[in-house]
Amino acid sequence: MASARRSGRLKGPRAVYTNDPFESAGITDESDSEERQRSATQKGKRRRDEDSASDDEFVAGEVNDEEEEDEDGDAREAQYPDYVDEMDVDEPAATPRTPRTPGGRSRPNTVQSQQKFLENKGAVHQTIKVSASEIRARGCVDPRENVSKPMYYMSTFGDDDRDLLAVLFTRDRWARGVDTCLPTRHTLDIQSTANDYEYGPTWGVAPEDMEKERTSGWDWYYDKDIGEVFREAQKVGPKLKDADARRKYLPKAKKAKHTILMGAANDQKVFHLGHHESLNFGQAWEETKAQKSDRASENVREGWLISFEQKIQCVAWAPNQDGFSQYLALVTPITSEQKEKHASHGSEPFSPFRPAPSYPCAVQLWEFTGKQAGSITRTLDMETKPLLRLVLCTDWGDVRRIAWCPMARQKREEDDQNGMKTIGLLAGIWGDGKIRVLDVRLGPGKKTEFVKIHSPFFEAKSPSNVSSCLTWLSPTDIAVGCSDGFVAIWSILPTSDIEPIPYFYKPIHASYVLSITSAYPTNPHLIATTSIDGETRLWSMINPESENTTPVRQRQAPGHLSYSPILQSVYSYDENDFGRLMPIHKFFATQSAGRMPSSVISLAPCNFFHPSLLFGTAGGEVVATNPFRRLLYSKEQHWQQTWFSHDWAPGLDKDSSGASRFYEGYRAETQSLARNLSGDKRPQLGSSLTTVHDERTHVTALGWNPNRPSAGWACAGMGCGLLRVEDLAI
Known part of the structure; x- marks a missing residue:
């Protein structure tokens, strides 16, 4: 026997959930109450009629989405008796319907009710207070979704x-x-x-x-009052004797020279370099001629190698230099044997969270000469050897970071007076945890000058911690990361205070700040920082508590950050040997910007005149890439090219700095940026292996020349003390 047909109509009232602004404001009107009472009466009558109806009266298609009700409607109606469905009530035609709100309630339809509504609405807005932590300034589309190109x-x-x-x-x-x-010379021109x-x-x-x-x-710099105060603040002692200064402030020279192997892979030549000696490594390629090339020289490769016989800590090209002479600031700490003889050695165990002993250290300024190669660009003049022009001697500990003020500066007559040439403002962090700014000037002639700095142009120290990294925000403002996670911002203009006080000093991270960079000039108020806890953060100086964002946290924090105004992105690296790009408008969604053959150790600060990036690795490779095409079209192939590969080994002579071998001539190649092993074309050995490279093989410092005529010049410093300078514009 066939089962009896049962009605598909759901029984019970439909539950309605709404956030009623009128009810929260305490607004009730008599017409609304009477209407709800009539609706409840009609609803009950309708329900009794539906229950007594025959199943055969059910006609398919009468039930629509608006008439479907929840199974637990009765329980919800008992819990919320005021929320009844009024849409199902057949009201008389003579009863006018009142306008409705988005929540389903009736709006007041009398003048008195409207006035009362406005009064209560104003009272509600006066009493509601939203905490600052719940305010959101902007929103963005999830980049993982398929969105249109615009x-x-x-x-x-x-x-x-x-x-x-x-x-x-x-x-x-x-x-x-x-x-x-x-970058190509044609595009730069x-x-x-x-x-x-x-x-x-x-x-x-x-x-x-x-x-x-x-x-x-x-x-302010040329003002007679302010400028005079600064010039008086920087006190420079008499020039030191060459032999005494080299013995105290520069690494001790070794008796045996550094051995270098360069040239074609099947026919490398041997060279020997002593302390501060330079080599034109184009001599290794004299027998190899370029077939078709738009280079300014007929040689395949040209450039300079200089030996310092000690790890190169940091390098920085001087900006605002439009002439043929370009200046490179370089720091090499003294040797451990020299530190052991110092009076303050062993006073406290070394810690990056405390001030270090006041070891002597020097900032070296080298001059490289160029020649015209294009309508705008210049290349290295290989007939003029690099010259050590100035040595700034200090007794404040090892120099950990240096940075020239990168802001453009119009040349004035005051820059070259009394035989002195102004180079720029150089900021640095010394071992005692203080930040200092030096006004660098060169005297006439080509002889090396050794100058002792007694007091700097500007000096400051954050309370109860040491400075760890720095970046320029403007010609007068510097942001400094600290060892306790705070970020301090100083104005270097003179004040009446005994010690300069930062006008911004807030905790951004929970621990040591490793690197800091500003989104100058597009968004100079935005600052990106990395911490030793693996966090990378982009935040605003205006309101860092609410206006900040972070990408995925890393297990191994990157030690370097740099902002590219051309790419409108911050670039860094991760623990998986990938370069990564973080657009400031989509900072939380990182994008791969290269795959390195070994762990990344150093980055070159971004150039303002081309988008090419340089990554230095622990294995001695320097990789160049332009990620703009992939940033613009996410499905583009990624191309990268190895500038050179460096390998170091201890020499046969114990009193030498070892032997270095350079491989170069790599061609550009596509690289898979897949982060799983299935996309890796390299042979797999069944387990993940990590190679530990000797510290003297590392590429410890990189730099692009920030001046447009020489924007293609790049330098690389190695852990063994070799400096390589080459014009990479092709």
Whole structure:
């Protein structure tokens, strides 16, 4: 016997959940109450009629989505008796319906009710207070979703015309295939025109603002009152004797020379370099001629090698140098044997969280000469050897970080007076935990000067900790990361205080800040920092508590960060030997920017005139890549090229700094950026292996020249004390 048909209509009232602003404001009207009472009566009558109806009266198609009810409607109606369904009530035609709110309640339909509503609404807004931690300034689209290209560009670069016009300028200039790894001389020589999207050459900043910073932004430096105070603050002692200064402030020279093997892989030549001696390594390629090349020289490779016989701690090219002479600041600490003879040696165990003993240390300034190679660009002049022009001697401990003020500066007559030439402002962090700014000037002639610095241009120290890293925010402001996770920002302008006090001092991380960089000039108020706990954070100086974001935390924190105004991104690396790119508008979603053959040790600060990046590794390789095409089109192939590969081994002579071998001539190649082993083309041995390289093989310091005529010049410092300088513009 067939089972009786049962009605598909759900029984019981439908539960309605709503957040009623009128009810929260305490608004009730008599018409609303009477209507709900009539609705409840009609609802009960309708339910009794439905229960007594025959199953045969059910007609398919009468039930729609609006008539479906929950099975537990009765229980919810008992719990919330006021929330009844009014949409199912057949109201008389003579009864006018009142306007409804989005929550389903009736809006007051009388003048008195409306006035009462407005009064209560104002009272509610006065009493509601939202905490600062719950405020969100902006939102963005999830990049993992499939979005259109316009939405992808806006979420990556922003929706402001200045940002998009800057990206279009970069696309037209640097998205060609020939610039996929290293910059070409042809592209660097392109002159800016009136049709360069207005904000293109200034990286999204108004051209008049850049011009104002370049000119009037430096008026304080040339002011008779303020400038005079600074010049008096920096006290320089008499020039030291050459032999005495070298013995105390520079690493002790070894008797045997450093052995170098260079040239073609099947026919390498042997060279020997002593302390501060230079070598034109183009001699190793004299027999190999370039077949077709647009280089300024007929030789395959040209450049300089200089031996310092001690680890190169940091390097930095001086900005605002438009002449043929380019200046490179370099730091090499003294040897451990020299430190053992110092009076303060062994007073306290070494710790990066405490001030170190006041060992002597020096900042060396080397001069490299160029020659014209294009309409704008210049290449290295291999007929003029590099010259050590200035040695700044200090007794404040080892120099850990240095950074020139990168802001553009118009040349004035006051820069070259009394036979002195102004190079720029050089900031550094010394072993005693203090940050200092030096006003670097060169005297006439070509003889090396040894100058003892007694007091700097500016000096400051954060309370109860030591400084760890720094970045320039403007010609007068410096941001400094500290060992306790705080970030301090000072103005170097003179004040009446005995010691300079930072105008910004807040905890950004929970522990030691490893690196810091500013999003200058596009967003100078945004600062990116990394900490020893693995956190990388982008935050705003205006409100760092609420305006901040972080990507995925790493197990091994990167020690270097750099911001590229051309890419509008911060670039760094991770513990899996990948370079990574973090656009400031989508900082939480990192993008791979290269795959390195070994662990990354150093990065070259981004250049303002081309988007190429340099990564230095523990295995001695330096890898160059231009990630802009992949940043613009996520499905583009990734290209990268190895500048050179360096390997070190101890020499036969115990009193030498060892032997180094260079391999070069690598071609550009595509690289898979898959993070799983299935996409790895390298042979797998069944387990993950990590190679430990000798410290003297590491590439410890990298740098791009920040001046446009010499933007293709790059330098690399090794742990064995070798410095390599070469023009990489192809």
